[in-house]
Amino acid sequence: MIEKDGVAPLEMVMKEFPDDKEVLINPKAIIECYKEIPCNPCETSCPFDAIHVGEDINARPKIDFDKCTGCGICVYNCPGLAISVRQLQGDKAILKIPYEFVPRPEKGSLVNVVNRNGDVITEGSVKRVQEGKNQKQTCLLHVEIHRDFIYDAITIEVPRGS
Amino acid sequence: MKNKEAVIIGAGPAGLKAAKQLLEAGAHVTIIDRNKKLGGQLVKQTHKFFGSEKQYASFRGIDILEILVQGLKPFEDRLEILNETSVVGLYKDKVVACVKHDNFFKIKAKSIIMATGASEKHLPFENNDLPGIYAAGAVQTLMNEYGVKPGDKVLMVGSGNIGLIVSYQLLQAGVDVVALVEAAPQISGYLVHASKIKRLGVDILMQTSIKRAIGKDQVEQVEIWELDEVWQGIPGTERVLGVDTVCISVGLAPLTELLMQIGADVEYIRELGGNVPRIDFRYETSIKGVYACGDVVGIEEASSAMVEGAMAGIHAAHDLGYTVEDESRKLKVLQEELKFLRSGPHAAKVRAGYTKLEVKT
């Protein structure tokens, strides 16, 4: 239960995805902001007007998948690191996630991909390590995984107590 | 004794915002802070802020500090900064007694803005005074300001935003967070922060607390146990964890001592964190010319502290006889910002607190 351990159950997660999975042939931002907090950088940073929070900044963000291009700018700007970009490519899926740890994994390296509970669920391959224009310290990792994990995968394993 | 115009005690987000407004209006400002660096607790806040653009959302606290300090630069000729200076006395005639290094001196102010912030609370348990048991924010200071790890393995006590954020920052510094325990049945901070640490493998345990710390000269182990519905430990559920550091994140208490000394009306409001000054909607305390803003008037986020600081600064400038450009519109905009910062479910406590205090916000 998310209020007890911070883990969003899958049925909750699925609601944030486009109803038609085929929409994900193009990259789309998936926003996992499940509770009202006073915050709206996702809305104000989106160059395509795809995210709407509204005047009351406590409202949960709503995304328009028709407008979202999956550029990842909101991923950099979300203070809660609650946004990722997901895309299906054949039997693979590409995940763009915010990453704020050192060392950063290198392009081409294999990484352990975890679910929301922190369990390693699969291996992924780092396709790109992207730095934002104004957000140098948060990088965007492009990780390729098998398409079966498109809902479950959330980030990569970070070495503990290094 | 030197005469000063506006004296601001505390150089955190509230104090710096108040300073900006006063300086813009034309006042001479003296900022007093016991730390060397300006910025209060912003100096260690490496996370991105929430809120809207007006409160610099998605900027990190450390970068917001830069923006606030830069904002004072054009007014340097009217700004005096007394850093490493502790205020040790505050009197009704607005005399401020200070100690800087070995020097004791007094200044007399025309108006005083209290932006003293808050201090972290502690928790009663066996051996809670052992070295290695620190306030979570203190560990954040140690790591992010001074670059020193508190230890290798940490137990975090409390699931408010500070507990959750510092857990994440401990992981960023290469320190293992063995578990986060929370006495309440639900996470009290933002869920996005909880999700951030859970997916990195931190155990989050509800209705669980620390029973005792174990160690001779410092923490070597801790015993945690589960709590029942009335927050009592359940015998038989004890577990020993090997940690060398315990971070306590169980809330903050406003630093109201100086306001009590000066004789301002102070009331205990649990929802606001403890003793808070009675202020009116202009942020003026019961003593004319003494204003209060930020965490000292009630524990909230830094974003609200900045808005309150700006409002207190505008009112203080007005009362000193300065014309604040576009005053009523500015105040209205700030009021609106505060309304939204306080309207979500996480701000329910704050709203209840201010209702009790009967402040018209």
Add this chain to the structure above:
Amino acid sequence: MRIKNHPILSFDTEETIEFSYNGKKLRGVEGDTIASALHASGIKKLSESIHLKRPRGFYCAIGNCASCNMVVDGVPNVRTCITPLKPGMVVNNQVGKGKVYEE
């Protein structure tokens, strides 16, 4: 105990400031407080409780709680968590309330 690599911050880790702690020579970095320099050297116990002589470390790190009080250059009750480290400082554990005036 110093952080070498950090995703957001960069730290000066060259320990150039020499000071003494209970007669021992230690080093800290530019920007350290006394307490942070001691902690970086693995010293967590900074003071003792007045009556029961229980070990105490810092608690608040904002100069508020007095748990880090030590004798610095002969002056007792110095809040080491907010006092910048300076070369040649003589830092000692404090016994009891400390003596302000030598009788």
